[in-house]
Amino acid sequence: MPSSPEDITESAESADPLHSLVLHATDNGVCWITLNRPEAMNAVTWDQRERVIGLLAEASADPAVRAVVLTATGRGFCAGADLRGAPATGERVPGDVARTIRLGAQRLIAAVLDCEKPVVAAVNGTAAGIGAHLAFACDLVLAAESAKFIEVFVRRGLVPDGGGAYLLPRLIGPQRAKELMFFGDSLPATEAERLGLVNRVVPDGELTETARAWAQRLAEGPTRAIALTKQLVNASMDADRSTAFAAEAMAQEINMTTQDANEGVASFVERRAPKYRGI
Numbered sequence: 001m002p003s004s005p006e007d008i009t010e011s012a013e014s015a016d017p018l019h020s021l022v023l024h025a026t027d028n029g030v031c032w033i034t035l036n037r038p039e040a041m042n043a044v045t046w047d048q049r050e051r052v053i054g055l056l057a058e059a060s061a062d063p064a065v066r067a068v069v070l071t072a073t074g075r076g077f078c079a080g081a082d083l084r085g086a087p088a089t090g091e092r093v094p095g096d097v098a099r100t101i102r103l104g105a106q107r108l109i110a111a112v113l114d115c116e117k118p119v120v121a122a123v124n125g126t127a128a129g130i131g132a133h134l135a136f137a138c139d140l141v142l143a144a145e146s147a148k149f150i151e152v153f154v155r156r157g158l159v160p161d162g163g164g165a166y167l168l169p170r171l172i173g174p175q176r177a178k179e180l181m182f183f184g185d186s187l188p189a190t191e192a193e194r195l196g197l198v199n200r201v202v203p204d205g206e207l208t209e210t211a212r213a214w215a216q217r218l219a220e221g222p223t224r225a226i227a228l229t230k231q232l233v234n235a236s237m238d239a240d241r242s243t244a245f246a247a248e249a250m251a252q253e254i255n256m257t258t259q260d261a262n263e264g265v266a267s268f269v270e271r272r273a274p275k276y277r278g279i
Helices: 005-011 017-021 046-061 096-103 105-114 130-136 152-156 164-172 174-183 189-195 204-219 223-236 241-255 259-269
Strands: 022-027 030-035 067-072 076-078 119-123 126-128 140-144 148-150 186-188 200-202
Touching: 017 022, 017 046, 022 046, 030 046, 030 204, 046 067, 046 105, 067 076, 067 204, 076 130, 096 105, 105 130, 119 130, 119 204, 126 130, 130 140, 130 148, 130 164, 140 189, 140 204, 148 189, 152 174, 164 174, 186 189, 189 200, 200 204, 223 241, 223 259
Parallel strands: 030 067, 067 119, 076 126, 119 140, 126 148, 140 200
Antiparallel strands: 022 030, 148 186
16 A cells, blocks of 8 residues: 555546546555545545545445545645536526535535445544535544644534534534534644544654554454444434344344354354454
8 A cells, every 4th residue: 555645646647637636546455535636625526526425335335345544635634615616507596505415515424424334534634614524424533633623614604514413413412513613613633532523643644554554454354243333333323222222133133144253253262363354
C-alpha cells in the first residue's frame, strides 16, 4: 500500500478525470477511498458523491474487500458539499430541495452506514458540514491533531442536513449536539475525541499509518461477524429492548453458519490463534 494519500494520487491516475478526484485502491483486503480535490479543501461535488456511493456498494459486494478507509489529500478532509457540479435544473419548485437532500447528502451518509464492511475515517484536516457528517457516519474515526469539525450550517442560516440531526444526538447526546449545531463553532480534534466523536487523535504524520494498522486488523477479522455487529449497533439506537434482543439472537444464528465462526470456536478449543478468511 502506498505510504500516504499523496502516494495513492501518483499511482491511481486515470484517463477518467473523476477517477483522479476520488482515488480508489485495494491492498491486503483494505479498500482505500480518497477524496482528492485539495485545492477546494475536498468540498465534494455531485460526481464525487456518486463515485463514493458506488465504491462503497462495490466494497460491500466484493468478498476480497474486508475493510474500508475513507480519507482525503491536502489540508481538508471535506469542506462540505460543492453544488457547482450538480446537474443543471430548471426553475426550483416546492419539493426540489427536500428531494435533492434525500437523493444527495442523505444517500451518501446512508452508503457509509449501510456498507457491509467496517469503514474507518482518517480525518486529515477540516471536516465541515456534510464533511463532518461523513466522518461521524463511519464506524471508527481517527483524526489528525490538526483536524477540526464544524457544524457550519447555522453560519449560512441553514438547517443541518446529511443526517447531522440524526447522528450527533446518538453519538454525544442532544444537549451537546445542539451546542455544536446552534453555534457552529470549530471543534478541535482533541475536543471531538473528549466528546466521543473521535476514537483517537494522532500526530498528523502518523494518521495514514494508524489508519492502515486499524483497517488491517479489521481485514484480518471475521468479516461477517463484524458486519452483523455493525448492523446490530446501528439498529439498536432506534429499537426497543425486545426488538434489539431478537435481532441479536437472529444475527448470531446467521453468523454461526459462517466458516469464520466455526474457525473461531475451533481455535479456542485448540488453543491457537484463529485464521479468519472473511467467509
